[in-house]
Amino acid sequence: MTATDTAPMIVPSFDSPRSEGRKLAIICSKGNLDMAYPGLILANAALGEDVETHMFFTFWGFDIITKATMADLKFSFVGNTAMHPPGHSGMGVHHMLGALPGATTMATKMMKKQIADLDVPDVPEFLELLSGSGAHLWACRMSADMNHLTEDDLYEGVEGIISASDFIELTEGAQLLFI
C-alpha cells in the first residue's frame, strides 16, 4: 500500500476485538440535576467507544426521561457538605443556606450556566444525543406505576417501560453503574 522505509505504520485499532461484546448498564436512580449528568456523560462516553449502552431510569431518575420534568431538574446543595462556589477559592458555603427560599433556584441556574458554558447540552438535548448515538433507554415499570405515567409521558427515545428483571436479563454480562 505504502512504502515503509521509516518505522512500520501504526494504525489505531478502532475495531479491536477487545471492545466487541463490551456492554455497559447504567441505573439512574436520582433526579437532581447534578445526579443526572454523571449518567448521561458516562453513557455518551461509552457510546463513543462503541460500547453497547443500556440506561435504566428508576425512582427519582425517572424524572430525567419524563417530558414534564426533564428540562427542569434542580440542584440543591442542602446536605452537600462539599458545596463551594465554582472554582476553589477555599471559601465554603454552608449547606443549610441551601434551605433558604430561592437558594435552589439560584444554585440550579448557576449550575446550568456552568454546564452550558462548556457547550454541554441540557437534559432533553442530551437524551437526543444519546438516542442518536444508539443508547438503549429504558423506563422502570414500578416507577411508571407509582407515578401513574405511561410511555406517552416519556421522552420519545425511551424504548419501553420494563421491569427490573427484564433489565437485568437484557444486560447480562454488562458492566454496571448505579447512580
Add this chain to the structure above:
Amino acid sequence: MTTTTIAGRQVDVNDEGFLVEPGQWTEDLAAELATLIGLELTDAHWKLIRFLRDDYVTQGETATLRRVSTRTGTPVKELFALFPGKPAKKMAYVSGLPKPKGCV
C-alpha cells in the same frame, strides 16, 4: 513519537498512530488514513473533515462529536453511519488531529 511513511510521505505519529503534527496533514493523506481504517471518503465525509480542520485552527483543540454535529448540522446518527463505531476518534484520525479531549 515515531516517524512513519504514509502515502509516500514521512509523517510523525504517536503510539496509537495519530498524527502528531496537524501541519503534516494533506487531503491526499486523509484519503490514505481513511483507507487504513477501512473507510472510503465521500463528499459527506469531506464536509466533516474540512470542518474539523478549520475548527481546530480556531479552537486549538479537536471538536467533540457533539460539536461536529451541532456546528455542521449533521445528526449524530449520521456521524455514526459515516464513521462507524467510534466516530469522534475516527474523524480526528482521518483529519490528522489529536483525539478530542472534551467529555461531550
